[in-house]
Amino acid sequence: MITPQNVFRHELIGLTVEITDSSHKPFVGMKGTVIDETRNTITVETNDTEKMIPKDNVIFLFTLPDGSQVSIDGKVIVARPEDRIKKKFKKIR
Structure with missing residues (x-):
């Protein structure tokens, strides 16, 4: 089961996401479903379009x-999904 404490260790594809902050202001407020993930990007399907969002300068709000x-x-x-899942993270309280 995906929880806020272990979301890093799970697949992000299929989750609903909103961009809450970004150095590229047109991304802010974008909402959609994660349809693909690479080392440096997340692809979000919004309405009828797909947008590739760089992970590095963005704050994501995922709905579990x-x-x-x-x-x-x-x-x-920022890591390949298969590497991120294996990575150890500090516990979030």
Whole structure:
């Protein structure tokens, strides 16, 4: 089960995401579903378009399957998904 404490160790594809802050202001407020993830980007499907968002300078607000939300600085998740899942993170309280 995905929780705010272990979201880093799970697949992000399929989660609903909103961009809450970015150095590229047109990304702020964008909402959609994560459809792909690479080392440096997350691809978000919004309405009928797909947008590739760089992870490095963005704050993401993910909505988990249970309805809870977690804010993640993109710098923390810059890694290939398969490497990020294996990576050890400090516990969030």
